[in-house]
Amino acid sequence: MPALPSVTIDIFDFLSKGNFISEDSTNDETKDLFRVIDRNDNFELLRDYFLNIGFILEKGAGYYYFSRKEKKQNLERKIEQAYKWLDILDFFRYYASAVKIIFSQGTIFSPTKILLQCRTNEELANKLKKLKQYHEFNKEKPSEQIDKIIEHLVNETFIELQNPYSEEYKVLAAFSYLEKFFNSINISDKLSE
Amino acid sequence: MFLFNKISDFIALLNKERKLIDIIFSTQKKAVRYDDLLNFDYEAHRIEELIEKNILIKSGRDNIELSSSLRDFLDKFTDNYKEINTEYTEWIIRDIRENFDYYEKENKYEEKQIYLNKIKRNLRDIGQDILQNINNIRDNVENVIATEQNYKLKKIKLENYDKRRKKINVLMNDITELLKKDNWKFFIKTSGDNDLLQIVANLHKKLSVAHKNWIDITQKIIVYLNQVKLQTELTKKIIKLKELKNELILRTTSNFETIIQNETSLFFQQDLRFSTKPSLAFLETENGIELIENINSKKKRKLLNIKSDETPIENEFFNENTEEKQRINMEKIKLSFNSQSENLFDFLIDYKYNMNMPINKRITLYCQFASQYSDDINITEKYNIYNNTNNEEFNTIEYAVILPK
Structure with a gap:
């Protein structure tokens, strides 16, 4: 049996936190982990290995993540979480369409520009205000609120700080996981028209 | 084939014949007749030299055009x-x-x-x-x-x-x-x-x-x-x-x-926490001992930190004045009471306490005793009167006669 990569433990540590490993990460360590999984037969090797301990190494378009059969599911908590992400996605999409850009993998954006847009776009400002219902985004100032939302996206490995001087963030490949998730929801025919 | 010794010679020739090259290039991919060039006052030997050096080529009967590599280069370079x-x-x-x-x-x-x-x-x-x-x-x-x-x-x-x-x-x-x-x-x-x-x-x-x-x-x-x-x-x-x-x-x-419900990615699941006990074999190794010592010293430091975090104890708590609190041993009194025949009230009035017991406290003790040990004593229906001329407040007290069981 071929040997497991030496960074297997790093891959496990990273993915077991519910993170994503994106190929377009600007972080060298993350990028290296992606390359290792992607190299030769490593994906199959690691997939079989992690399967033995109950983790499924999943492959997305340019990203990897873990899934695991839940012994006890807290459905309401999961639904609440999905609602929160739907609201976040809606906020960024609304911003993107206001400034005529696409908010998806590869998009580069800055919190300052979002804040400026919030000042002139009432609907966007309302959407931001509504995000206060989630305790982690419940901040007095809009700028603090935007910072918290961005921090959340960074922590969940969907975006990364690309340029600390201009404070620009880059949307990573893992973001398409969220897009795929919401896209897979089918709305009953009558309503979707 | 490149027929020059040096690039500079090649460029020099191009420079020398730039007008001719320009005319042929600007005809927009059409060949130029040899005779027409002669009519432009170009000397035949100069044209021949360019043909010899592969800059111009003869095509057909008497047509002249730029060599394909030079034309390609110029086309590309001029974005033409x-x-x-x-x-x-x-x-x-x-x-x-x-x-x-x-x-x-x-x-x-x-x-x-x-x-x-x-x-x-x-x-x-x-x-x-x-x-x-x-x-x-x-x-x-x-x-x-x-x-x-x-x-x-x-x-x-x-x-x-x-x-x-x-x-x-x-x-x-x-x-x-x-x-x-x-x-x-x-x-x-x-x-x-x-x-x-x-x-x-x-x-x-x-x-x-x-x-x-x-x-x-x-x-x-x-x-x-x-x-x-x-x-x-x-x-x-x-x-x-x-x-x-x-x-x-x-x-x-x-x-x-x-x-x-079907989405099983860890992203939607609660954070996993792994807690494992350290292996005993490891704890016996030098590294294990070192680890234990580190944890121990950290704990000690933590305790010290907790103490230093608290507000200092005020000085008045350090003075040497002691407060003594005396208590009555009820069990001992009960034993003494049960081993004699006097009624409880008289017994408690006359009892030799190890502290100062004023009359009011003795009466309180009587009530306390009666309620605490009601099962161990004999509470009769008789009442006696106690007269005490020394105390104005408690000079006449009527009490129930309680006898030992």
Whole structure:
């Protein structure tokens, strides 16, 4: 049996936190982990290995993540979480369409520009205000609120700080996981028209 | 073949004959007649020198043109190219076919050469034009994808480049088809013209490079246009989902609940925590001992920190004044009471306490005793009167007679 990569433990540590490993990460360590999984037969090797301990190494378009059969599911908590992400996605999409850009993998954006847009776009400002219902985004100032939302996206490995001087963030490949998730929801025919 | 000793000699000659080269280049891919050049006061030996050095070539009976490599270089360098569109494709393919037809039907050698030259020029131009068009589109597509921020404009621009890309493909297919035909293969082999063979070989090379680039452009355009399409659909979906969520009917009007139930990624699960006991074998090793010592010293430090965090104890708590609190041993009294015959009230009044007990406290103790040990004593229905002349407050007290059991 071929040997497991030496960074297997790093891959496990990273993915077991519910993170994503994106190929377009600007972080060298993350990028290296992606390359290792992607190299030769490593994906199959690691997939079989992690399967033995109950983790499924999943492959997305340019990203990897873990899934695991839940012994006890807290459905309401999961639904609440999905609602929160739907609201976040809606906020960024609304911003993107206001400034005529696409908010998806590869998009580069800055919190300052979002804040400026919030000042002139009432609907966007309302959407931001509504995000206060989630305790982690419940901040007095809009700028603090935007910072918290961005921090959340960074922590969940969907975006990364690309340029600390201009404070620009880059949307990573893992973001398409969220897009795929919401896209897979089918709305009953009558309503979707 | 490069017939100069040094590049500087080559450039010097180009510089010297720049006017002549300019005239031939500016005729836009048409050959110039030798005699016409002589009429421009060009001396024959200068023209001959350029022909000798492979800068100019003779084509046909008395035509002169730039060598193909120099023309390619100048075309490329001056970004001189014709945009390939439907008219261009139709015209050039028709022109080649017609000249081929004339060439086959013409019997005179010199006339045949004129048609052959036209075909050669067209074949060379096609290769060059296809490559230049492809490179131009590729640069523009890359530029638009990288720099155009407005995605609606970006989409329109890419759609336009996509149309041009398709037109180039038509020409590439037409010319490839033409070259594949048997009568063409026969013509190329039997013409005995090395220059034609070279041009056709170059055209194949150029078509191959162009094809690779064309695929690259196609992918880039398609990927982006598909992305825009998907994102537009996704945006509509998100808006609809949000609407249903706000109306509180998302769970009942979609398969949202099933999807989230079946989604097993760790992202949607609660954080995992792993806690493991350290192995005993490890704890016995030097590293293990070191670890224990570290934890121990950390704990100690933590305790010290906790103490230092608290407010200091006030000095008054450190003075030596002690407060003594005396208590009565009820059990002992009970034992004494049960071993004699006097009633409880008199017993407690006369009892020798180890502290100062005023009358009121003795009466309190009587009540306390009676209630605490009611099962161990005999409470009679008789009442006695206690007279005490020493105390004004308690001089006459009526009490129940309680006897030992």
